[in-house]
Amino acid sequence: MDGYAVIAADTQGASDGVPVFLDIMEEIEIGKPAKKRVVSGTCSYVPTGGMIPEGADAVVMVEYCELFDQSCTAVYHALASGGNVVQIGEDVEKGETILPRGTRLAAAQIGALAGNSRRTVEVYRPLKVTILSTGDELVQVGGELGLAQVYDINTPALRQLAREIGFEEVKTQVLPDQEELLEKALRLGMEDSDLVVISGGSSQGKKDITAKLLDRLADPGVFTHGLALKPGKPTILAVDEPSQTILMGLPGHPAAALMVFRLLAKWLEQWRTGEADSLKIPASMQSNIPAAPGKDTCVMVELFPGDGEGYTARPVLGKSGLMRTLTKADGYVRIPMGKEGLKTGELVWVELF
Amino acid sequence: MDGYAVIAADTQGASDGVPVFLDIMEEIEIGKPAKKRVVSGTCSYVPTGGMIPEGADAVVMVEYCELFDQSCTAVYHALASGGNVVQIGEDVEKGETILPRGTRLAAAQIGALAGNSRRTVEVYRPLKVTILSTGDELVQVGGELGLAQVYDINTPALRQLAREIGFEEVKTQVLPDQEELLEKALRLGMEDSDLVVISGGSSQGKKDITAKLLDRLADPGVFTHGLALKPGKPTILAVDEPSQTILMGLPGHPAAALMVFRLLAKWLEQWRTGEADSLKIPASMQSNIPAAPGKDTCVMVELFPGDGEGYTARPVLGKSGLMRTLTKADGYVRIPMGKEGLKTGELVWVELF
Structure with missing residues (x-):
């Protein structure tokens, strides 16, 4: 947060009506370490993403401060130690596994790798x-x-x-x-x-x-x-x-x-x-559907949002030679062998196409 | 279906015990039109995907037939007109829209275009x-x-x-x-x-x-x-x-x-x-979550399958600077402005990452 790096204990008792006054040591720049240590009764300005100086253990947002003069600020807010500060290792600890085997590398995963300076990572080659x-x-x-x-x-x-x-x-x-x-x-x-x-x-x-x-x-x-x-x-x-x-x-x-x-x-x-199954969508069957005896049956379905009640799955009926059954379907429900079929209102899990 | 193209009316009365005998006109090859017309009392062999001959209006599966000699088969099954036959226009009629504007071209859609001999189609250029x-x-x-x-x-x-x-x-x-x-x-x-x-x-x-x-x-x-x-x-x-x-x-x-x-x-x-919204996943909130006042709030969640009851959505708490909140989350729930927050057990719609 944009604000002043402080010793949290110094802010105890500060409130909207009763400020605490702290001397400003320096204005810390983003990407550079602080030059001075914060001691009791002092603080340093730090921008969002900046490194807090030695001695400080919390950051009070500028919104709660009022510059008294260039060298001193009034603080109208009490903080606990660690307030508005990200600790080293708070996101990922050294030695921790960032991504387990079988993880698909989407944007967030690429970001997590980048944050750990991983430019390359072992992947499975495409078949x-x-x-x-x-x-x-x-x-x-x-x-x-x-x-x-x-x-x-x-x-x-x-x-x-x-x-x-x-x-x-x-x-x-x-x-x-x-x-x-x-x-x-x-x-x-x-x-x-x-x-x-x-x-x-x-x-x-x-x-x-x-x-x-x-x-x-x-x-x-x-x-x-x-x-x-x-x-x-x-x-x-x-x-x-x-x-x-x-x-x-x-x-x-x-x-x-x-x-x-x-x-x-x-x-x-x-x-x-080792990639996990993709997430299936729960839905309520709109009608009874028989299963093929002695085999697993895949039933193509369209999904319709119910009245605040989740989805209704409507079977897309049609011969397997027709593309229409596929272009209309959002996904399919798999009925395991031995199950007679699906009943109206039954909860099913739809695998999306 | 592999079988004999027949006039459905000829099979009336046929059953497991009482066959109807039909003379075989020819064996139709896949990809080629029949040479002969089927008339009452006759049939022609047709493979799956083959074109049925003029005169015939149904196909009786080989499983229900028994060759009497090379020129005659016994049929142990009665069919209605149109049985086991795909009609011209049954999948897509001439002039019908195959895919509406805003459709994403996945495998089924590419297939539907191919089936209509569309090698190219107008798309939106990528930004x-x-x-x-x-x-x-x-x-x-x-x-x-x-x-x-x-x-x-x-x-x-x-x-x-x-x-x-x-x-x-x-x-x-x-x-x-x-x-x-x-x-x-x-x-x-x-x-x-x-x-x-x-x-x-x-x-x-x-x-x-x-x-x-x-x-x-x-x-x-x-x-x-x-x-x-x-x-x-x-x-x-x-x-x-x-x-x-x-x-x-x-x-x-x-x-x-x-x-x-x-x-x-x-x-x-x-x-x-004009592409439609992607399908969201319904889930039940695992805990209360407050919303930010005066704005829409996006809450990152992990999804866990409940006991045959659909998903439970657990909020992924963490500072917005941490990648961990994103790599752990399956998606997010958007709380519209003006709503105070989400309650335990409330149905939410999760947009997947």
């Missing part, structure tokens, strides 16, 4: 990801759409999600349904990526081809073919130990592909870095 | 920002710290926050308390930035110098000196119309500087782009 989209029905954005064809949504949408998660994108590619082309793209991806994502091929025949190919290329290969998750049943997971690559075969439907990728990628990052 | 930190007491991170000096926290922390908000940084600079240097830096900032942020100088004398300088350099100049906001009292706002620059003098204390910059920058971006 490198290759994103492949397969399907004879796919046309790249901007192209001419024929009958029975659709624009490739998954490559640009998954790329954006990968960026949001903090991955570094190596390559994205749209491929027709030709095994040699997919094999070549997978091999390249395994060479220079930590994670290779293949989406597309929601038909059973195509899923089987992808699974066989992943199992052949990766060592030890496929360890999951089908997640107990809705949406996400046709998900294939494989690992290649020699190249240290994880391979994910995602559902072809865009909304399902995004949902599954988000879940798996966030889980992977939390496992790797 | 260009120059960040200045002033003070004779400031030492740049990595430098040698003398007595009465502190490391410059505001430049790196504000830069990070500016990036998170979506600004484009033009320059950051730490300056000693010399009016000519500050004037030069401000003039440069006004030339090539939309926003010039000066933090530092929490003492009244320095604030007055900054305010006078801003008023002299900018036209029409300073329009606010002091916000009715805690923390944030010593904030100065100015505008220079010829160069279309907003100038902000922020408090010197890092936590206060970050808080005020966040509030003003988010407000500015929402005003400029």
